[in-house]
Amino acid sequence: INVKDDKGLQELLHDVHHADIAEILDEVNGDEATYLVRLLDSEQTSEAIMELDEDVREKLLDQLTPLEIAGEIEEMDTDDAVDMIAELDDDIQRAVIDQIEDEEHKADIREMLQYDENSAGGLMAKELVRVKETWTVAGCVREMRRQAEEVTRVHSVYVVNKNDELIGRLSLKDLLTSTTTTKISEIYIPKVDFVNVNDPAEDVAKLMQKYDLEAVPVVDENKRLLGRITIDDIVDFIKDEADKDYQMAAGISQDVDTEDSILTLTRARLPWLFLGLLGGVGAAAIMGGFEEVLQNHVILLLFTPLIAAMAGNVGVQSSAIIVQGLANDDVKGSIGNRLLKEMLLAMLNGAALAIVLFFFVWVSEGAVNYAASISISLFVVIIVAGIIGTFIPLFLHKRGIDPAIATGPFITTSNDIFGILIYLYIAKLILGI
Amino acid sequence: INVKDDKGLQELLHDVHHADIAEILDEVNGDEATYLVRLLDSEQTSEAIMELDEDVREKLLDQLTPLEIAGEIEEMDTDDAVDMIAELDDDIQRAVIDQIEDEEHKADIREMLQYDENSAGGLMAKELVRVKETWTVAGCVREMRRQAEEVTRVHSVYVVNKNDELIGRLSLKDLLTSTTTTKISEIYIPKVDFVNVNDPAEDVAKLMQKYDLEAVPVVDENKRLLGRITIDDIVDFIKDEADKDYQMAAGISQDVDTEDSILTLTRARLPWLFLGLLGGVGAAAIMGGFEEVLQNHVILLLFTPLIAAMAGNVGVQSSAIIVQGLANDDVKGSIGNRLLKEMLLAMLNGAALAIVLFFFVWVSEGAVNYAASISISLFVVIIVAGIIGTFIPLFLHKRGIDPAIATGPFITTSNDIFGILIYLYIAKLILGI
Incomplete structure (x- = not known):
């Protein structure tokens, strides 16, 4: 790159996979990356650009003209193209779309920009192989060859009627084993799973996982075939969702990674830490209210961190199981039953x-009454923490709010406060002070 | 089911998808499930059985004879068959394998039982379409038809030489567009991604995700074609790994779900709670060591839960980012740099x-020296917690231990103790007591 040996580089990178080119683009600096993208064929770079992290891609695209971006987009499948365009500013978006030469591609992209990113429409691509039920096998193979040029991989062949409504799919096996004059209407399989363009992405992911589908056709309200979603997009979606839930549980609010800047990471982490600080201050205030009691029973204070930590741990365990169960759709029975089970578990x-x-407090401090009050409080605190950890995510889910926000710092902090409050009340009660 | 209307049930369930039959089996009681499995065709039930949760399946298989289990296995792909057999006890395993009629299937299963469950060999299936480079297109299509009967879905057609070594793949597009007398050697694509049978499953998942593969061939050390891994198995693998990491972070040690029994859930949760208890007792012991100091400065004690909670929160955030970064292979640079970055972030x-x-302590308690000592400790504790949270997972990873175990209760507990220790030392220093 340093000596700008255009020819040499072109030859060197000619056979390199786009995922590897993406890694190279990620590692060189901004100017070098721009130089490489301009030098290489759009066919190679367009897919590499889609593999980049969003922030790296953003920097790269800032350096390119709308015409150059449009050139990359011409080579992309519609789903990737739309994802990339959606990331651009509004005015650049318009300029780029205007520069796209292929009118069909342009119309597809305009249509797809209307769909919600997290719906089936946002995941689908327009590229697919569709055949009409009235065709013969020979005509179908001819048509498939033509259409297949635009489609990177043939997942399924979808059969439509004259109104372009999805009526079934064609198995390659049957196509290979039929005579060329057979009508498609005689050999297609009328049973086909499909999703509506407005279905949430999560439901699509669940359906494809449940039935082990590799591609699923997308239709509009009138069952007209609009596009298809492939399993690789779903893999990315599942991975992203899992990463997001994991970070949420750890108290990190945006989708960040280790390579992000310190400022971005701070923005993602500081709000949750403030929540924790607020909780700690709240706990201090509660304990301050018991100050007179505590001054004469300092031993009680020694165990507040233990009580708070256990309340937090139990709460996180309970909420994590519920959040995961909700995500996998296997929470059955009523909220009441669920809470009862958690209560039994917490009691155990x-x-x-x-x-x-x-026994530990008794032996080490030699005071049965302290030992009793501390351990009985722990017992009660664990039960309450388990119930809170179970109830909050279930409640949020019922209200249509993502229960994942209830894990991590949120549960820990509220359980810290409840735990300490319960602890001190019970201690006061038992010790008769 | 109650009236045992065999005929009616058979007809009713005839067109139902196996994933839905699995749901039915999951919801009825054990005897009813056994009755259904015996009643329905193995073709339908075998795939349904594979969809069941491991514990439900175990109960069901206990009710069936080895011959009945073998009947189900005959209908399964080799990868599913092996997964199921591996779950059985050793002697039942042998009895079941002996009952399998299809000799080839039996040999395949025996071979595959040798591979590690978490390697490419453990994920692969033997069913695939292989063609020899010396064949013509016509011969190839004929062979494919025959082989395709055993293969549920044709993902890719792999080309081998006379030693059965993988040399490339065939695109269906090229096959459709070539004349019937063309030799396979003229049209096959020599560039093909493959994995070794001993590669870890994690690496296979990464490779398939990186290059968006839908199927990947598996070879032995001599590049002989052994089987293929499809993306739906990888989807399950990714989902399982994500679930496991999430549970680990929440302090749950086995792969459990909400529907498991209270005893199973207790076994998965109690050990981590004991760790937390130990940490709390440790913290109490440390604070006990400072008892004289604390008796005269009770205000310091009010803020121990805050310090412990913040140390825990920061530690969990740092470790979660690192663990996720390690899992996605995007932690770059040396440990030193990584720690420096985390330190800057923690300082901010x-x-x-x-x-x-x-300001809060100053205003509410009116004591500048307390306010200063508490907030300076918080500052130091946050930095130390961040460094611990970053260092431990990196260290474990270097040692070849799964860094995910370092998240959740482990980090929280150790940071609680360190946090309180640092807090009390600094307070003592600043207040000059």
Whole structure:
């Protein structure tokens, strides 16, 4: 790159896979990346650009003219093209779309920009092989060859009627084994899974996983065939969702990674830490209210971090199981049953832990009344923490809010406060102070 | 089911998808499920059985004879068959394998049982379409028809030489567009991604994701074609890994779900809670060591839960980002650089939080020296927690241990203790006590 040996580089990178070119673009600096994208064929770079991280891609596209971006887009499948265009500013978006030469591609992209990013429409691509039921096998193979030039990989062949409504699919096996004059209407399979263009992406992912589909056709309200979604887009979607839930549970609010700038990472982390700070201040205020009691019973104070930590741990466990169960659609039964089960579970765990703690405090401090009050509080706190950890995500889910926000810092912080409050009340009660 | 109307049930369920039959099997009781499996065609039930949760399947298989299980296995692809057999006890395993009629299927299953479950060999299936380079297109199509009967879906057609070594793949497009007398050697694509049978499953998943592959051939050390892995198995693998990491971060040690029994859930959760209890007892012991100091400065004790919680939160954030980065292979640069970055980040967050806390304590308690010592400790604790949260997963990863175990309760507990220790030392220093 340094000596700008255009020819040499072109030859060197000619056979390199686009995913590897993406890695090269990621590692060189901005000017070098722009130089490479301009030098290489759009056919090679367009897919590489889609593999880049969003922030790297943004920087790269800032350097290119709308005409150059349009050139890259011409080579992309509609779904990738739309994803990329959606990231651009409004006025650049318009300029880029105007520069696209292929009128059909342009119309497809305009149509697809209307769909919600998290719906089936936002995931689908327009490229697919469609055949009419009235065709013969020979005509169909001819048509497929023509259409297949635009489609990177043939997943399924969809059969439509004269109104362009999806009526079935064609198996390649049947196509290979039929005589050339057979009518498509005689050999197509009328049973075909499909999704509506407005279905949420999550439902599409679940359907494709459940039935092990590799591609699924997308239709509008009138069952007209609009596009198809392939499993590789769903793999990316599943991975992204899992990453987001994981980060949410750890108290990180945006989709960040280790290579992001310190400022971006701070923005993603600081709000949750402030929540924790608020919780801590709240806990301090509560304890301050018991100050007189505590001054004479400092031993109680020694165990507040333990109580708070256990309340947090139990809460996180309970909420994580529920959040995951909700995501996988296997939470059955009523909220009441669910809470009852969690309560039994917490009682079992709580009893085991409380007994251990009782003997520890008794032996180390030699005071049965303290040992009893601390361990009984722990038992109650664990039950309450388990119930809160179960109830909040279920409640949010019922309200249509993503229950994943209830995990991590949110549960930990609220359980810290509840835990300490319960602890001090019970101690006061038992010790009679 | 109750009236045992065999005929009616058979007709009713005849067109139902196996994933839906699995749901029915999951919801009825054990005897009813056994009855259904015996009643319905193995072709339908075998795939449904594979969709069941492991524990439900185990109960069901206990009710069936080896001969009945073998009947189900005859209908399965080799990868599913092996997964199911691997779950059985050793002696039942042998009995079932002996009952399999199809000798080729039996040999394949015996071979595949040798591979590690988490390797490419453990994920692959033997069913694939292979053609020899010396064949013509016509011969190839004929062979494909025959082989395709055993293969549920044709993903790719692999080309081998006379030693059965993988030399390339065939695109269906090229096959459709070539004359019947063309030799395969003239039209096959020699560039083909493949994996070795001993490659870890994780690497296979990464490769398939990176290059958006839908199927990948598996070869042995001599490049002989052994089988193929399809993307739907990888989707399941990715989902399982994500679920496992998520649970690990929440302090749940086995792969459990909401529907598991209370005892199973307790086994998965209690060990981590004991770890937390140990940490809490440790924290109490440390604070006990400072008891004299604390007795005269109870205000310091009010903020121990805050310090512990913040140390935990920061630690979880840092470790989650690193663990996720390691899983996605995008942690670049040395450990030193990584720690430096985390330190800068923690300083930024820590300064913001410490300033807020300083003013809060100053205003509410009216004591500048307390406010200063508490907020300065918070600042230091946040930096140390960030460094610990970054260092531990990186260290474990270097040692070849799954860094995911370092998230959740492990980091929270150790950071609680370190946090409180640092807090009390700094307070003592600043207040000169």
